[in-house]
Amino acid sequence: KITHQLIQSGWKVSLKRVQRLMRELGIRSIIRKKYRPASNHEKVESRENLLKQDFSTTSINQKWSADITYIHTQKEGWTYLASVMDLYSRKIIGYSYGKQMTTPIVVEAFQQAMQNQQLKDGKGLILQTDLGTQYTSYEFENLLLQYHINHSYSRKGTPYDNSGIESFHATLKKEEV
Structure with a gap:
């Protein structure tokens, strides 16, 4: 990130030079410990995983991915961000x-x-989510039925099934939060 900002400012530097200088000056990136929610050992009903980690698409509005992430703020404490990503454009659409x-x-x-x-x-559209109670709720399921959207679920404990949105949230928290 520092290399990128120096290049944007007009400096001609390489990543290795910035890494070496940071090491010599004792400068390190700030790494925050991740929030680990309390685990629930109750049996989770598995549901159908339609995507099976096949995130390839040929146009927009074929496959979407959705998830919630935790964000800590000074003023509000823990807050929550729910995002929906189109897997073709990799843009946050909601x-x-x-x-x-x-x-x-x-x-x-x-x-x-x-x-x-x-x-x-949304006929033909697949929405990939995890097995969180928000996404398995009666209200959310009925909403998807109303729009004729196929709901695909990640397997329990397998974030790779929803890696597009998981990766976005990780980058957002590392670089912006």
Whole structure:
């Protein structure tokens, strides 16, 4: 990141030079410890994984990925960001931010994605989510049925099944939060 900013400022430096100088000056990047939610050992009902880690698409609005992440702020404490990503363009097409990790936050992000993509019907669209209670809720499932969207679920404990959005959230928190 420092190399990129120096190059943007007009300096001609390489990554290795910046790494060497940082090491000599004792400068290190700040690494924050990740938030680890309490694990739940209850049996989770597995559901169908339609994508099976095949994230390839030929156009927009074929495969979407959605997830929630935790963000700590000084003023509010723990807050939550629900995002929806189109796997073709890798763009965030809908998001919602709030103080509570409840079903309305994922519903709002999904509805924003539908509105931003100007979709009245999602026939043929696959939405990949994890097995979180927000995404398996009656309200969210009915919303997907209403728009004729196929719901694909990640397997329990397998973030790679939803790696596009997981990677985005990790980068967002490392570089911006």
